[in-house]
Amino acid sequence: MDRTKIAVVPDSRPAMHAALSAAVEAAGGTVVGPEDASALVWADPAAVDVFREHIDAAPHATWVQLPYAGIETLIHLLDGSHHWTCGKGVYADACAEWMIAALLTAFRDMPTFARADSWPKQTGRNLLSANITLLGGGGLAESFLRLIEPWGCATTVVRRSAEPIPGAARTFTTDDRLTAVADADAVIVCLALTPETTGIVDADLLAAMPDDAWLLNIGRGPHVDNDDLIAALDAGTIAGAVLDVTDPEPLPDGHALWRYDNVLITPHVGNTPEMGLPLIASRVKENVRRWIAGDELLGPVDLDAGY
């Protein structure tokens, strides 16, 4: 079987079909019909009802690349017949990028400079060598630690188990979260929302942070107790906050959190739909290159784990 021959199906989302086809060609592949294909790139996450029919139309394809990181709509259609890969990690990188963008925006006083119409005072502090504490040890933390690696930060991860995470200097359990934030220059919430993590950023946690530490939230709005955050802002016991998620969301006009110069609200843009297509195209290009070269593919689906 010629591993350069790859089908991109279906064509119901023209922009995605075009971008993923271009990615296949850029990696040295040739886009062919399913009957000739050694592999198949799935190009419409919503077209679940025709998924199996397209797979069956490609009898020689042994690898299928799925477009998104969350494949819960497709998982029941997958079996041991093929090697499945997905966009795992692709979107985590975009969110980790937001985390670093938010840190640098805050540390380098960009909001103040953006509002100025006259030469401002020289202010700012370095992210280089800073102490950063992450609440959450999942895919976002993993991407963040990979992207920040050359910056010489002292990173602390708070998670359910104290098992060390590659790239993190320290790992604490949730029980020790107040210790974990005590010397932080910034605390970043990058957790999934569960009953245990709802309201994890409360008066106690905010009080345990240094007065010059920033709070960032790219988890979910309800991770932060708004009243406690507002009290900390009013008391000046934290440096400020950068929030990509709020409770409620969108944050209504006139909400108290709009009032603070040291609160920056971004409208749930950790990754946007527009960011996703180039990112998955880049992943497809890399995986097609690996497929042709016979190398290990990125983002293998774990059928037992369900993702």
Added chain:
Amino acid sequence: MDRTKIAVVPDSRPAMHAALSAAVEAAGGTVVGPEDASALVWADPAAVDVFREHIDAAPHATWVQLPYAGIETLIHLLDGSHHWTCGKGVYADACAEWMIAALLTAFRDMPTFARADSWPKQTGRNLLSANITLLGGGGLAESFLRLIEPWGCATTVVRRSAEPIPGAARTFTTDDRLTAVADADAVIVCLALTPETTGIVDADLLAAMPDDAWLLNIGRGPHVDNDDLIAALDAGTIAGAVLDVTDPEPLPDGHALWRYDNVLITPHVGNTPEMGLPLIASRVKENVRRWIAGDELLGPVDLDAGY
């Protein structure tokens, strides 16, 4: 001549004088008056008018350490009488941090979000995998390439010679600069100011950039032709600009560049005195150690090149 005897002059900036004196002592040196000194550490970048007089007061000194990386205010006072070193490379990491902060602030639309008091539209693009072109292949480029390494950017460096730079995907000579910016998502000026580089960002270069590309300047204000930049902004042929240096500087109130929402001006904070003093003190300590040991010094000034 006892190479441990080193003068730190002038004392017009007490904090810098104290920090650099401590660095000399930490390296095994002894701070002495100019008349006994084997070398001289210059401790006030602004005191240009008394520079030569202090140099002449140290008849036995053969090495002079200058505090900053950009020494254009002093270069006309230097000659073959001494071995001159400067802070070349010291501030590079802090400036490279600004470069990435500025890229992320621009790409992630942080100025728009900072000005909002109502939930804004979801906008933004990724620095991940972006095409970044650097005008300048010196210490700032080197630091930038090291810090951005995990981000999967396609990096292009424009410099005098086409000799490849570690971490850069492509290197072009200055003659080919229009080609080098043609597919850039951002173009960053990180050059020293010389007659050859003055006005390097002109109408031709701005026209060669894609319409959605950002211009960043952390070199010197005169690298950019203000009139040509304003014309490009008015014509919408670039995405916008982030300028840490301007011409003149500070940029006066009412200057046209204050008027654009897509121009972010930061007040020469690539590295601030607060960031810089620990960094230069660390360099002085290392060079004094090398001086006493008779090793090669870091950051030699190239009198012919002018930096």
